[in-house]
Structures are given as structure tokens and as C-alpha cells.
Amino acid sequence: MDTERTKPLPGDFAIWIFIFAELMVFGVLFIAYAVTRSLHREEFAYYQQFLDRETGALNTLLLITSSYFVVKAVLAIKQDKVQQCVNGLGLALLCGCGFLVAKTLEFSDKFSAGIRLSTNTFYMFYLSLTFFHFMHVILGMVILAAILFKARAGAYNHREHTGVETGASYWHMVDLVWIILFPLVYIIR
Amino acid sequence: MKYQSQLVAKNYFIAAILLFTGQILFGLIMGLQYVVGDFLFPEIPFNVARMVHTNLLIVWLLFAFMGAAYFLVPEESERELYAPWLATLMFWIFLIAGALTVIGYLLFTYSDLAALTRNELFPTMGREFLEQPTITKIGIVIVALAFIFNIGMTVLTGRKTVISLVLLTGLVGLAVFFLFSFYNPDNLVLDKYYWWWVVHLWVEGVWELILGSILAFVLIKVTGVDREVIEKWLYIIIAMTLITGIIGTGHHYFWIGTPDYWQWLGSVFSAMEPIPFFMMTLFAFNMVNKRRREHPNKAAVLWALGTAVMAFLGAGVWGFLHTLAPVNFYTHGTQITAAHGHMAFYGAYVMISLTIISYAMPIMRGRTANGEKAQVLEMWSFWLMTIAMVFITLFLTAAGILQVYLQRFTEDPVPFMVAQQKIEIFYWLREFTGLVFLIGLVLYIYSFFVKEENVAA
Amino acid sequence: MRETFTKSMARNIYYGGAVFFFLLFLALTYDTHQVLPSGDNHEAINEVVALGKKVWEENDCIGCHTLLGEGAYFAPELGNVYTRFGESTDAIKLFIKSRPAKGVPGRRSMPQFNLTDEELEAIAQFLKYVDGIKTARDWPPNIQG
Amino acid sequence: MDHSVSTRLHHSVNTWAHQQTRAKRIWFALMFLTVFVYTCGRFGFSSQWFVILVLASSLLKGYWIIAEYMGLRQVARKWRWLVQGWLVLVIVLIVIIHQL
Structure with missing residues (x-):
């Protein structure tokens, strides 16, 4: 296994530049959240109570599962199993849809309670972080869908599957970010 | 020169340099007014000098961008320009309109100019950088549309390269965002909000696409590096520009009555804005190091590398210095802003314009590169202007730091004018450095007239 | 091993990134318009x-x-x-x-x-x-x- | 030549099955950690230790996603360290800021 440690980054290098930039933005936003929270402990703890942890946890499971399906899709295409690859991507998209539905319900609940970005500092962070991530999920799904259609059209095989790996890498990044975002905003008080 | 119609660029470049000279002269007038308050008062009050200084800058950069487009697009598209006559016609219209506007600024009191051009019918005047009478603004739109039509038809009917497409999107964005200059509500907050859609989305958005594509073009030509490599880096750099720069607009929404969340979003995204500039520096040096040919035009290579470095310093580093909201709280609207503005404009847009002029002018005059003597002079002018600009920036930064301290930071803040008097020394130093800059510019112009034998054809 | 780094992917990131962040900017502009009346x-x-x-x-x-x-x-x-x-x-x-x-x-x-x-x-x-x-x-x- | 191709094929199928199982195990582990931490939260743990537990589980999950799902385990070290370094840095900073 160790001999393989020289592989290049999976997928197109261009997506990795984008991923690094995104990780940086999220990293800075996370730290900004943590610092602000430590300055307004009571306010944050108070409003955190109203966040829906159940949906949050469910969303974590959905994203993890969709990531797993994406991994399966990548493994499948490496063996020329196009149908399996398409299935994997389709299931991943389905999980993504589940995430979007749950999140939309959560947002509409908050919006109907009159909560906006300017309501207070906590909601400003909560909404910008989760909404920013929400848009990344949509973007990731657009990418996965594009790959799915290309895969179905037979554009990928065991030799040429950079596209699948590219989309997969981006999708895992979206998952990775949520893995930190969820406990940070919903759990830690 | 591969295509005859590229020659229309020549007029544009000459006009650009002339207007640049005018800009610098008015800059010196303003600089002197900073310390000798009644200099030329009331004939040319400061606001008029400033209007001429900034408007000439914008207009000459537009001339340079248009010239650059007319020069590089035929070569990229591998065909003659769609309508060379239109380019020449637009040149004269733009030049005359620009000249008339500047003469209007100088001959009339601004309020008389407003009355004369019937500003009350469609008021758009009197906002920073957008001081032009409404009729001039409409003229700019018409010229821009004719220009984009001409370039667009050439690009779309010829070979489509990344460079020409990126340039085209940059130019279209330039025209589209300029339309927000016609929106001038009574509500000052909204006015300012959309004013930045012109100003910020120009200089920290679409203009960077233009900058990137011109730089990429020149680098391909002078280094001989594979187009494929240069083009994908161009894409990545401008992608980073827009990813950081669009939300980065938020750093202008800190203190104008807009919601508080802009402080966070503006700070975070604009803190990333140096990244594309840094990538551009790496890119330019990498390409030059990997060069496959020694281009005889050393001066153009120097300008290209200079652009990459100075754009990073001016726009990247000096921008970052005061972009975080807690810092900007103190520095907003002080000489720190002026310092950043000077180096960023010089480093990014002035230098890229001089890069393409330096590369294209000898070719349009029938040679690959100027002779030894002219190039040496041009490099001298490069160093004089660049070093002068570094010092102007440093002096203004020093002035700004003191101003912030005296007027905003101490326990017992002093009034604006008192603070200004205490930092006078830096304004004097800035003015002398400005003279050095002017000497550099004179040398630059002189380098066009050096007569030499044995010039490489 | 050679990296894969294609121009088409770089282009997609340029267009995708620009559209994505511009949409985000529009959303924020919309919200700003909603909030402005309370302080302008x-x-x-x-x-x-x-x-x-x-x-x-x-x-x-x-x-x-x-x-x-x-x-x-x-x-x-x-x-x-x-x-x-x-x-x-x-x-x-x-x-x-x-x-x-x-x-x-x-x-x-x-x-x-x-x-x-x-x-x-x-x-x-x-x-x-x-x-x-x-x-x-x-x-x-x-x-x- | 035939021989070498068949061994390579055999080898790759083997790794493939292996990778399949591995991905599934990681998935189970990720799901388990999520549910476990969530249950702990349900039972009302909210001390400093709970925070550490939550962030440690995030660290572990992030590590797996980077190394296994993103596939950086086999990638040149500098890239792997870059991404994992980001993960560690962010989580450590969160912990430190939380303790302040």
C-alpha cells in the first residue's frame, strides 16, 4: 500500500484549487463563529436551544451515506461497471435531496418565526453558515448530476474516469465541512 | 504584426499615454494643494483637480483596454477586425467626448456644467468617479456597445481562444456594471450600495479579467510557453478573483448603513482577495522561468513581471492591511485608503496598460522590439515610476497612520484640519516623489522618440 | 505520476464559481433590501x-x-x-x-x-x-x- | 505476458473487493459515531468532556473522509497533510477557543 503514496490528487487538479479555497473560507468562518461565541456565550447558548438537532443529526447521516454511495460509484467505474456507477450517483443524489428537504423545512420554520440574518449575531452566523453550506450542497448535486448523465452516456470507463473522481472529491468536501459545522453550531454550547 | 487592422490600436495607445500625462499633472496640482491650500484657488479648486485626475485615469485606462483588445483580438481570432472603420470612428468620438468633458470641468463651475448638460432631467452627476455629465455617460455606453459589438463579432466569427473569451466577458461585464451609474436614488444608502456595483465590481471584478487576459496574451508571446498551460492558469486565477471578489464587495458595506453581517462576510472574503493576485505573481514568474525563447523586447517582460508584483503589493497586501472590519473602522476614508488606491491602480491597471503598449507599440511601428537604447530608457522609466509609486504609497500610509491616530484613536481626538497640518511633512514628501514619477513618465515618452540604427526587425 | 489538470475543468470552475458567488451576492442583496428600512x-x-x-x-x-x-x-x-x-x-x-x-x-x-x-x-x-x-x-x- | 495480465487483473479485482469492504466498514463506523454522539447528547451530557467527545468524533470522522473517501491515503504526503492539517487546525482552534 505504501508504495502507492505517490498518486496525484484524485480527479482534476483544478477542482482541488477550488476545494482548498472553499476549505479556507469555511475554516475562517468556523473560527470567526467560535470566537464570537466565546464573546457572547449566554446569547449563543440561549438561541442554540431552538435549533433542531434531530434534523441536524439526520442530515449528517444522509450526507455520510451519500458520500458512501459516491465512493461506491467511483469504485464501480474503475471496474467499468457503468450501471453500478450510475446507481451510486443516483442514490447519492437522492440522499442529497433528502438533505435539501430537511434543511428547507428547518429554514422555513426559522423564517416563518421571523428570523433573519439581522435578527441577532447568533442567527447571523447560524443562517450564513448553514445557508452557505446549503448552497454548496446544491452545487455539489449539480456536479454529481452532470457526472451521472455523462456516465450514463458512457463517457467514463476504467481508464478515463477523472470526471467522476473530480465530482466525488467536491462532494466529500461538502460532507467534510458539514461534519464540523453540525457539532459546532448545533451541539457545542 | 499579423493583421493590418491591429493598427487601429495605435491611436488608442497614443491617446492613453497623453491622457496619462494629463492625469499625472493634475495629480501634482492636487498634491501641492494638499500643502499649499490656496494654490490655483479659486480657478481650479481641489475637487475639480481631483475630478480631472480620477476621470482621466478611468478614461485613459479604458483607451488602453480598448487598444489592447483591438490589438490582441485579431491575432487571437486569426482574422481581421470585424469593422476597423468603426474602431477608428469610436476612437474619435470617445476622444472628443472625453476632451469636451474635461474641458467642461475646467471651464465651468461644476453646478453650471450640471445646468448646461441638463442634469436635472436625469441626475447622475456628482458622485465619486461618476462625475461625468449624464450625456457623457450615455456616450460612454454607446462607445462601449459599439466597441463590444466590434470585438464580439471578431471573436465569435474567428478562432475562439480562452484569452479572447475571457477578455470579452470582462468587457461585457464592464459595460453591464457601468449601467448602475444611471441609478441614483434619493436614499443615500441605496445610492452607495449600487455605486459600488460600478466601482468595486469593476476594479476588483471584471477589470481583473481584462488584466488577466492581457497578461496571459503578453506572456504567451514573450515566453513561448504552451498556450494550454497559460490558459488554464488564467481560468483558475480569474475564477479565484470572482470567488473572492464578488462577496468581497462587502468590505465596502461596513459603515454605510447596511446590515452588520457584511462586516463578517466582507472581512472574510476580502481577506482572500490577495490570493488571486499572489497566484498571478507566481504564474508570471513561473512562465518567464520556463520560457522557451528569449524575446528581444526585454522591457515588455519587465513590465509584465512588474505588473504581477505590484498588483499583488498594491491590491493584495495594501488592500488586506485595512480590509478587516475592526481595522477599517479606524482607517475608512483616510489617507490609508488613498495609499492603497494609488498603488493598486498603478500596480494592476496602469502597469498592465504599459505592458501591452510596451509589447505592441514596437510591433505596430514595424519591429519586434525597440533598440537597445530605447529599451534601456524604458526600463529606467519603469524603475523610476515604480519606485516613486512605492514611496508615494509609503508616505501616504505614514500620513494615514498618523491621521488615524490623531483624529480617531487618541483619547482626545483633534479636528480633521488640525490633524492634516500635523502630517504636512508627508504630503511634501509625497509631492516630491510625485515629481520623480513625472520624470519617469517623461523618460517613458522620450523612449518612443529615440532614433537608432540596427534595430531588430 | 502526472496530475490531471484540464482546461475544461478550470473553465467550469471559473463559470460555476462566478455564477455561484454572484447568486449568493444577489441573495444577500435581497436580504439587505429587506433590512435596510430599519436603519437607513x-x-x-x-x-x-x-x-x-x-x-x-x-x-x-x-x-x-x-x-x-x-x-x-x-x-x-x-x-x-x-x-x-x-x-x-x-x-x-x-x-x-x-x-x-x-x-x-x-x-x-x-x-x-x-x-x-x-x-x-x-x-x-x-x-x-x-x-x-x-x-x-x-x-x-x-x-x- | 498473458500470465502477467491475469495476475494484475486478479490483483486489481482483489483490491477492488477489499476497497468495497473497506468503504462499507468506514460507512458503518461513521454512522455509528454519529448516532453514538447524538445519543450521548440526548442523555444530556453537556460538560466540557462532552464537547471534547463531540469534537474528537468530528476529528475522527473527518480523518476517515479525507483518507478513505477522498482517497488521500494513497496520495503524495504534502496534499494529504494539507487537508488533514486544515482539519486538525480548525478543530484544535475550536477547542482552544472554547476553553478560553
Whole structure:
């Protein structure tokens, strides 16, 4: 296994530049959240109570599962199993849809309670972080869908599957970010 | 020169340099007014000098961008320009309109100019950088549309390269965002909000696409590096520009009555804005190091590398210095802003314009590169202007730091004018450095007239 | 091993990234529009203030002064000038009216604009309105602007 | 030549099955950690230790996603360290800021 440690980054290098930039933005936003929270402990703890942890946890499971399906899709295409690859991507998209539905319900609940970005500092962070991530999920799904259609059209095989790996890498990044975002905003008080 | 119609660029470049000279002269007038308050008062009050200084800058950069487009697009598209006559016609219209506007600024009191051009019918005047009478603004739109039509038809009917497409999107964005200059509500907050859609989305958005594509073009030509490599880096750099720069607009929404969340979003995204500039520096040096040919035009290579470095310093580093909201709280609207503005404009847009002029002018005059003597002079002018600009920036930064301290930071803040008097020394130093800059510019112009034998054809 | 780094992927990131962040910007703009009425002091805008803004613009005041930090850095910040002048529009009017036409020898001075009484009132009311805009952290940092 | 191709094929199928199982195990582990931490939260743990537990589980999950799902385990070290370094840095900073 160790001999393989020289592989290049999976997928197109261009997506990795984008991923690094995104990780940086999220990293800075996370730290900004943590610092602000430590300055307004009571306010944050108070409003955190109203966040829906159940949906949050469910969303974590959905994203993890969709990531797993994406991994399966990548493994499948490496063996020329196009149908399996398409299935994997389709299931991943389905999980993504589940995430979007749950999140939309959560947002509409908050919006109907009159909560906006300017309501207070906590909601400003909560909404910008989760909404920013929400848009990344949509973007990731657009990418996965594009790959799915290309895969179905037979554009990928065991030799040429950079596209699948590219989309997969981006999708895992979206998952990775949520893995930190969820406990940070919903759990830690 | 591969295509005859590229020659229309020549007029544009000459006009650009002339207007640049005018800009610098008015800059010196303003600089002197900073310390000798009644200099030329009331004939040319400061606001008029400033209007001429900034408007000439914008207009000459537009001339340079248009010239650059007319020069590089035929070569990229591998065909003659769609309508060379239109380019020449637009040149004269733009030049005359620009000249008339500047003469209007100088001959009339601004309020008389407003009355004369019937500003009350469609008021758009009197906002920073957008001081032009409404009729001039409409003229700019018409010229821009004719220009984009001409370039667009050439690009779309010829070979489509990344460079020409990126340039085209940059130019279209330039025209589209300029339309927000016609929106001038009574509500000052909204006015300012959309004013930045012109100003910020120009200089920290679409203009960077233009900058990137011109730089990429020149680098391909002078280094001989594979187009494929240069083009994908161009894409990545401008992608980073827009990813950081669009939300980065938020750093202008800190203190104008807009919601508080802009402080966070503006700070975070604009803190990333140096990244594309840094990538551009790496890119330019990498390409030059990997060069496959020694281009005889050393001066153009120097300008290209200079652009990459100075754009990073001016726009990247000096921008970052005061972009975080807690810092900007103190520095907003002080000489720190002026310092950043000077180096960023010089480093990014002035230098890229001089890069393409330096590369294209000898070719349009029938040679690959100027002779030894002219190039040496041009490099001298490069160093004089660049070093002068570094010092102007440093002096203004020093002035700004003191101003912030005296007027905003101490326990017992002093009034604006008192603070200004205490930092006078830096304004004097800035003015002398400005003279050095002017000497550099004179040398630059002189380098066009050096007569030499044995010039490489 | 060679990296894969294709131009088409770089292009997709350029277009995708630009559209993505521009949409985000539009969403934020929408939200800003929703929130603005609570702090932009729009209720103070009337015909006099609107005329005042025209007077402000048609005399190119921004060419020397800053207003909420934007403009030229040659003359004082005017976003809080109403407070600085003791919350008196009369003081503002008097100041503008009393500028010497020939300037002050050796010093920076404001031109004499020869405004009518109506225009004077309008510009003063405009500056009062601007002072009422609720800026974050009550910018400018202090009364000196 | 035939021989070498068949061994390579055999080898790759083997790794493939292996990778399949591995991905599934990681998935189970990720799901388990999520549910476990969530249950702990349900039972009302909210001390400092709970925070550490939550962030440690995030660290572990992030590590797996980077190394296994993103596939950086086999990638040149500098890239792997860059991404994992980001993860560690962010989580450590969160912990430190939380303790302040």
C-alpha cells in the first residue's frame, strides 16, 4: 500500500484549487463563529436551544451515506461497471435531496418565526453558515448530476474516469465541512 | 504584426499615454494643494483637480483596454477586425467626448456644467468617479456597445481562444456594471450600495479579467510557453478573483448603513482577495522561468513581471492591511485608503496598460522590439515610476497612520484640519516623489522618440 | 505520476464559481433590501432632503469631503457634521454661506458656492438626514469624523 | 505476458473487493459515531468532556473522509497533510477557543 503514496490528487487538479479555497473560507468562518461565541456565550447558548438537532443529526447521516454511495460509484467505474456507477450517483443524489428537504423545512420554520440574518449575531452566523453550506450542497448535486448523465452516456470507463473522481472529491468536501459545522453550531454550547 | 487592422490600436495607445500625462499633472496640482491650500484657488479648486485626475485615469485606462483588445483580438481570432472603420470612428468620438468633458470641468463651475448638460432631467452627476455629465455617460455606453459589438463579432466569427473569451466577458461585464451609474436614488444608502456595483465590481471584478487576459496574451508571446498551460492558469486565477471578489464587495458595506453581517462576510472574503493576485505573481514568474525563447523586447517582460508584483503589493497586501472590519473602522476614508488606491491602480491597471503598449507599440511601428537604447530608457522609466509609486504609497500610509491616530484613536481626538497640518511633512514628501514619477513618465515618452540604427526587425 | 489538470475543468470552475458567488451576492442583496428600512433613515427623506442631495451632487462636494467615509480626503467627514455643529442646521448654513470667495491665503478653503436660501436649507437638511442613518458601531468613530 | 495480465487483473479485482469492504466498514463506523454522539447528547451530557467527545468524533470522522473517501491515503504526503492539517487546525482552534 505504501508504495502507492505517490498518486496525484484524485480527479482534476483544478477542482482541488477550488476545494482548498472553499476549505479556507469555511475554516475562517468556523473560527470567526467560535470566537464570537466565546464573546457572547449566554446569547449563543440561549438561541442554540431552538435549533433542531434531530434534523441536524439526520442530515449528517444522509450526507455520510451519500458520500458512501459516491465512493461506491467511483469504485464501480474503475471496474467499468457503468450501471453500478450510475446507481451510486443516483442514490447519492437522492440522499442529497433528502438533505435539501430537511434543511428547507428547518429554514422555513426559522423564517416563518421571523428570523433573519439581522435578527441577532447568533442567527447571523447560524443562517450564513448553514445557508452557505446549503448552497454548496446544491452545487455539489449539480456536479454529481452532470457526472451521472455523462456516465450514463458512457463517457467514463476504467481508464478515463477523472470526471467522476473530480465530482466525488467536491462532494466529500461538502460532507467534510458539514461534519464540523453540525457539532459546532448545533451541539457545542 | 499579423493583421493590418491591429493598427487601429495605435491611436488608442497614443491617446492613453497623453491622457496619462494629463492625469499625472493634475495629480501634482492636487498634491501641492494638499500643502499649499490656496494654490490655483479659486480657478481650479481641489475637487475639480481631483475630478480631472480620477476621470482621466478611468478614461485613459479604458483607451488602453480598448487598444489592447483591438490589438490582441485579431491575432487571437486569426482574422481581421470585424469593422476597423468603426474602431477608428469610436476612437474619435470617445476622444472628443472625453476632451469636451474635461474641458467642461475646467471651464465651468461644476453646478453650471450640471445646468448646461441638463442634469436635472436625469441626475447622475456628482458622485465619486461618476462625475461625468449624464450625456457623457450615455456616450460612454454607446462607445462601449459599439466597441463590444466590434470585438464580439471578431471573436465569435474567428478562432475562439480562452484569452479572447475571457477578455470579452470582462468587457461585457464592464459595460453591464457601468449601467448602475444611471441609478441614483434619493436614499443615500441605496445610492452607495449600487455605486459600488460600478466601482468595486469593476476594479476588483471584471477589470481583473481584462488584466488577466492581457497578461496571459503578453506572456504567451514573450515566453513561448504552451498556450494550454497559460490558459488554464488564467481560468483558475480569474475564477479565484470572482470567488473572492464578488462577496468581497462587502468590505465596502461596513459603515454605510447596511446590515452588520457584511462586516463578517466582507472581512472574510476580502481577506482572500490577495490570493488571486499572489497566484498571478507566481504564474508570471513561473512562465518567464520556463520560457522557451528569449524575446528581444526585454522591457515588455519587465513590465509584465512588474505588473504581477505590484498588483499583488498594491491590491493584495495594501488592500488586506485595512480590509478587516475592526481595522477599517479606524482607517475608512483616510489617507490609508488613498495609499492603497494609488498603488493598486498603478500596480494592476496602469502597469498592465504599459505592458501591452510596451509589447505592441514596437510591433505596430514595424519591429519586434525597440533598440537597445530605447529599451534601456524604458526600463529606467519603469524603475523610476515604480519606485516613486512605492514611496508615494509609503508616505501616504505614514500620513494615514498618523491621521488615524490623531483624529480617531487618541483619547482626545483633534479636528480633521488640525490633524492634516500635523502630517504636512508627508504630503511634501509625497509631492516630491510625485515629481520623480513625472520624470519617469517623461523618460517613458522620450523612449518612443529615440532614433537608432540596427534595430531588430 | 502526472496530475490531471484540464482546461475544461478550470473553465467550469471559473463559470460555476462566478455564477455561484454572484447568486449568493444577489441573495444577500435581497436580504439587505429587506433590512435596510430599519436603519437607513428613509423616513426623513422628503422633498427638501431630495433637493439637498441634488445640491450636494451638483456642487461636487464629494470631490473634497468624505460622506460616510467615501469621497475625497481633502476636507472633513460630513456624515456626522450635523452632530459636530451642535445639531444645528443654522450653523451648517452659516458656515457654507460665509466662505470667502477668494479663499484663505495659504490654506485650504471651501469655495463660495452662492447657494440660494432654499438650497442652503436643503443641503443642511440633507446632512441632517445623513447623520440620522444608523451605521454599524455608530461610525464615524468620534465626533471629529 | 498473458500470465502477467491475469495476475494484475486478479490483483486489481482483489483490491477492488477489499476497497468495497473497506468503504462499507468506514460507512458503518461513521454512522455509528454519529448516532453514538447524538445519543450521548440526548442523555444530556453537556460538560466540557462532552464537547471534547463531540469534537474528537468530528476529528475522527473527518480523518476517515479525507483518507478513505477522498482517497488521500494513497496520495503524495504534502496534499494529504494539507487537508488533514486544515482539519486538525480548525478543530484544535475550536477547542482552544472554547476553553478560553
